[in-house]
Amino acid sequence: LAKTTQPISMDSYEGQEVNITCSHNNIATNDYITWYQQFPSQGPRFIIQGYKTKVTNEVASLFIPADRKSSTLSLPRVSLSDTAVYYCLVGFHNAGNNRKLIWGLGTSLAVNP
C-alpha cells in the first residue's frame, strides 16, 4: 500500500536549521512533491514544490535524491513563528493505475526560544 511517512514531531531552537524528511515509495513518474505548512485553526499554506534535485525559494529548500523515494524540507534559521505542522504531499498510482493523492500525517515542529 503506497503511503508517505514523516516524523510525527520535531523540536528545534530559534536560529537553527531544521530538516524534515518524507518517505514516498511508489511515487509516480510525473508527480511533483509539495510541502505545506499549517498553523492551528488555519488551512494549509503552500511552502515549496519540486520534482528532482534541489529547489529553493525565499522561505525553504527542498532536496530530492535521484530515486525520488524521499524528500527533505529544509528551513534555515527557524524562528518561533515557524512552529507549525508541515505536510508532505505526493501523488500515487495504485494497482489499478488510478491516481490517488496522499497527504502525509504531518510533522509537528516546535521551535523553542
Place this chain on the structure above:
Amino acid sequence: DAEITQSPRHKITETGRQVTLACHQTWNHNNMFWYRQDLGHGLRLIHYSYGVHDTNKGEVSDGYSVSRSNTEDLPLTLESAASSQTSVYFCASSPTMTENTEAFFGQGTRLTVV
C-alpha cells in the same frame, strides 16, 4: 486581494439533518476541492471540480455531495449528517488540473454532529 472564504466557521447540527457548507473563491480558479481533516488521517479528499458543472468523487465521498453552478462557489452538502462526519472541513482552489500543485485553502469549517 483574491481570497477563498468558507462559511460558517463553526457549525453544530443534529444527526440526520442536511447541512451545507459554503466555499467562495475570488481567484477565478477552475479547480476546487473539499477535504476533511481528522486526527490520525491527515487531509482526505471528499469531492473536487475542474470547472462549472463538473464534479468528481474523492476518496471519502460517501454521504457528501457538491454542485458547481459558477466558477466562484463549490458548496458541500451533507445529505443526512452522521456523527462520523464530525470533522474540520477545508475548501481549496488551484489554477491547475491536479490537486498536487499549489492550492489555496480556506480557513476551515469545524462541524460537530450531535
